[in-house]
Amino acid sequence: MIRIDSVTKRYPDGTVAVDRLSLEIPDRSITVLVGPSGCGKTTTLRMINRMVEPTEGTILLDGEDIQRQPVTTLRRSMGYVIQNAGLFQHRTIVDNIATVPRMLGWGKQRARERAVELMERVGLDTSLAKRYPYQLSGGQQQRVGVARALAADPPVLLMDEPFSAVDPVVRKGLQEELLRIQGELGKTIVFVTHDIDEAVTLGTMVAVLREGGRLAQYAPPAELLSTPADGFVEDFLGADRGIRRLSFFPAAPLELSTDAVVPADAPAERIAAVGSPYLLVTGPDGRPLGWAERDRLTDGTVDTGRLLPYGRPFVPGADSLRVALDCAVLSPTGWAVAVDADGRVTGVVSQRTIGEAIRAAHSAGRAEDEKVAG
Amino acid sequence: MNVLHFVNAFFSDGAHWQGYDGIPQRFWEHVQYSVLALAVASAIGLPVGLLTGHTGRGGNALALIANAARALPSFGLLVLAVLLIGFGLLPVMIPLVVLAVPPVLVTTYEAVRSVDPAPVDAARGMGMHESRILFHVELPVALPLILSGLRSAAIQIVSTATIAAYVSLGGLGRYIIDGLYQRDYEKVVGGATLVAALALATLALFWAAGRLTVSPGVRRR
Numbered sequence: 001m002i003r004i005d006s007v008t009k010r011y012p013d014g015t016v017a018v019d020r021l022s023l024e025i026p027d028r029s030i031t032v033l034v035g036p037s038g039c040g041k042t043t044t045l046r047m048i049n050r051m052v053e054p055t056e057g058t059i060l061l062d063g064e065d066i067q068r069q070p071v072t073t074l075r076r077s078m079g080y081v082i083q084n085a086g087l088f089q090h091r092t093i094v095d096n097i098a099t100v101p102r103m104l105g106w107g108k109q110r111a112r113e114r115a116v117e118l119m120e121r122v123g124l125d126t127s128l129a130k131r132y133p134y135q136l137s138g139g140q141q142q143r144v145g146v147a148r149a150l151a152a153d154p155p156v157l158l159m160d161e162p163f164s165a166v167d168p169v170v171r172k173g174l175q176e177e178l179l180r181i182q183g184e185l186g187k188t189i190v191f192v193t194h195d196i197d198e199a200v201t202l203g204t205m206v207a208v209l210r211e212g213g214r215l216a217q218y219a220p221p222a223e224l225l226s227t228p229a230d231g232f233v234e235d236f237l238g239a240d241r242g243i244r245r246l247s248f249f250p251a252a253p254l255e256l257s258t259d260a261v262v263p264a265d266a267p268a269e270r271i272a273a274v275g276s277p278y279l280l281v282t283g284p285d286g287r288p289l290g291w292a293e294r295d296r297l298t299d300g301t302v303d304t305g306r307l308l309p310y311g312r313p314f315v316p317g318a319d320s321l322r323v324a325l326d327c328a329v330l331s332p333t334g335w336a337v338a339v340d341a342d343g344r345v346t347g348v349v350s351q352r353t354i355g356e357a358i359r360a361a362h363s364a365g366r367a368e369d370e371k372v373a374g
Numbered sequence: 375m376n377v378l379h380f381v382n383a384f385f386s387d388g389a390h391w392q393g394y395d396g397i398p399q400r401f402w403e404h405v406q407y408s409v410l411a412l413a414v415a416s417a418i419g420l421p422v423g424l425l426t427g428h429t430g431r432g433g434n435a436l437a438l439i440a441n442a443a444r445a446l447p448s449f450g451l452l453v454l455a456v457l458l459i460g461f462g463l464l465p466v467m468i469p470l471v472v473l474a475v476p477p478v479l480v481t482t483y484e485a486v487r488s489v490d491p492a493p494v495d496a497a498r499g500m501g502m503h504e505s506r507i508l509f510h511v512e513l514p515v516a517l518p519l520i521l522s523g524l525r526s527a528a529i530q531i532v533s534t535a536t537i538a539a540y541v542s543l544g545g546l547g548r549y550i551i552d553g554l555y556q557r558d559y560e561k562v563v564g565g566a567t568l569v570a571a572l573a574l575a576t577l578a579l580f581w582a583a584g585r586l587t588v589s590p591g592v593r594r595r
Contacts, residue, residue, distance in 0.1 A: 049499055071501075072501040072503060075498075075499060079500075080496060082495060082499070085496075086490075086495060088493050088515075089493070089515060089591045090515055090588075090589035090591045091589070099497075099500065099502075100501070103500075103502065132591030133591060134591060148496075149500070
């Protein structure tokens, strides 16, 4: 565990970057430091590997003051990933990744083998091993940066806005990859970002810092979204925090209706029995084809050539209420289509039903909070 | 009579190819002076440039000294050195080294200073020692620029080393100075051609050195 104990960083000109900050960073989890620019998040991170020395206070790593070991030994026990990756452009990808093992005295062959193994782990094609950094895209370079930080298998990983410089699509991929790697390796990760969405997506715990380097709130993301500590945190979370919070509620409890789901070749009497104005038509394999309006059917049966698009379906076991709501909002009928892992329709659900599920989830969440508080 | 005629006449004269005043001997002397001057200038300019570039300190003082050194006339310095020290190799080396240190020093400083700070930060953060950062992270990236500083110093040395002949040393300057004195323009043009050829050979040498020592990742090719 990393324990930051009332640490202050004051520069000679009097600027206070971090002000009496205390944080306990749990092992084997991702702790995100987030806040506007000038809030001291990067300074805090850089104090953990002593790239910046605190003016006051101590930082303990597994109970021991980080000042007590040589600075290079400390840094070699912590992976370090920065924005734009900071790769060595004169070295090949495999040699970039092998840097720390080589510094630790590993043989060339063993270090390279380890590097290739890490390329696979971070989702890089090993055919890139002999390439140079300039031949890689920004996202690939950032993966190399992560692989390089992981090369000597350090227990701690410090990441300073690692995904800020890549486009949103690549960033999402990198975030998913990081969560997957973290699931496999269980490192103690300290992650700095200015992007609250990224913080909520990645963080096991999120520390929101405000200007002047003071801690505004330290909480798991769901709690941050449901009960911001003050106006600053609320503003920082943005206007749609209610919607974002739905990411933390599973869609599984939604009551699905199968009444309006009909096969394309259904007889007129089956269709006449449907109570709702829209019918979801499925193909012979059970996959959705589209929506039909009951009142506009000619001769009471479905014409598969004249269907409304069914939009994006959701998977109740895997997706959150946020995804379900999004599907319902985007659907031309206002109903979201639920499918199983193979894409076969399991039912449909209306915006009204999703709204009820949201209210139920909120009141369950409150009861949970009260139980914890009591 | 044109320049090419002089050149042809100079090089086709068998007498110019042998003895203590022959082309191989004078060429070799010139190369020796140049290499020695570049070696001394590098021994001063490279370490100081690398260190100040790495720490980022002393840059202004460096620029000041380098500019002052650039303003010194080589020939005047040579005369002054001979007056103070007497004849010999040392008074010739002084103006050549003074000429070569500024380009080596300033370009090396600038080359290291302009290395992208991100890899340096990453290297430091992963626990690399400062000396290793300088030689394994900054130097390989700064190398093309450092070589260009050495190259321009070398070219200036090669062309200026002709002044050695003024103080009765050898080198290709011998032909130019003796030729002017003897009104033997064939000799003057021949000597100048040889100096130009040596300068071109120096360029080629540095190009080859760049190909061999600069990583393809830095050359981006």
